[in-house]
Amino acid sequence: MLRVAVCHPDDADGQQMTQQLRRIGCHVQAFWPPLPVLPELTDVVFLAVRPDSIDMNFEWFNADEGPTIIAVVNYENPTIVEIVLRIGAKATLPSPVRSFGLLSALVVARQVHGDLKAQKRQLRKLSxxxxxxxxxxxxxxxxxxxxxxxxxxxxxxxxxxxxxxxxxxxxxxxxxxxxxxxxxxxxx
Missing domain, CATH: 1.10.10.10 (Winged helix-like DNA-binding domain superfamily/Winged helix DNA-binding domain)
Incomplete structure (x- = not known):
């Protein structure tokens, strides 16, 4: 069972994500604000990215053995895009969140994350x-x-x-x- 942390305010989007993830069989924990240290063995994080997220900097961002991060964005601008890249998000989910697209974002992000981990391992081995x-x-x-x-x-x-x-x-x-x-x- 996939262990998912939803770091999102407890609003309609946060509740929609949590419900949909549970329906597809994930073990879900919801937090807001985001935790500096995630629950042990977290596989995926859905993280609300907002302009006030600019100063967020947690060790689990871009960590080699860290979770797959999916950014939940409610609008796009250069600041939001920069944050999405800095946190190492492997996919984005637009807000307002709909049930359609969440599973695809989850699967694609997990695949990309796994592929990147394998490539990093191979690179270390070759180095x-x-x-x-x-x-x-x-x-x-x-x-x-x-x-x-x-x-x-x-x-x-x-x-x-x-x-x-x-x-x-x-x-x-x-x-x-x-x-x-x-x-x-x-x-x-």
Whole structure:
């Protein structure tokens, strides 16, 4: 069951959203004003965005493991659009709220949020891989200089050490770089 926080005044729109979300099977909690810390395990937040929201700044906005945010807007202007972007909203819902469109906004926002999280994970993984390749290159250069061996032989040494110690080649490369840094301290 999807856990939804509705951060909206308790007016017709707030009540309409809460009722519709419950009808589609969500566990809904309503709050106004928005909470600086959301209830644990909140999946989605429907957040009323108003001109007085300009100073709102909560940790759960744009958090990597934060909830999907859907902005509820009652009019558009540059200030409102800027707030919607700043809070990391993945969809907007126009006010007055109707039952039509709420489910679509919810599904699209959850999909976009999930896709972005997956892309961020992939980016972190690839960044780590690039850093690992860079460390391996640096470690090979250290071995080539210190032992007067070829690049292929240096790589073979790294690989053999990694296999014998049952660790990644990147870990062996980092160990060599750390040792080289310690041994080089007095040589400047």
């Amino acid at each position: 780590g891989k690039v850093l690992g390749v860079r460390r391996i290159e640096e470690a090979k250069n250290v071995l080539m200089r210190s032992r007067s061996i070829s690049e292929a032989k240096a790589y073979d040494l790294l690989r053999e050490q990694a296999m014998s110690k049952r660790v990644s080649i990147e870990e062996i490369a980092q160990t060599i770089l750390n040792a080289n840094e310690i041994l080089s301290l007095g040589k400047t």
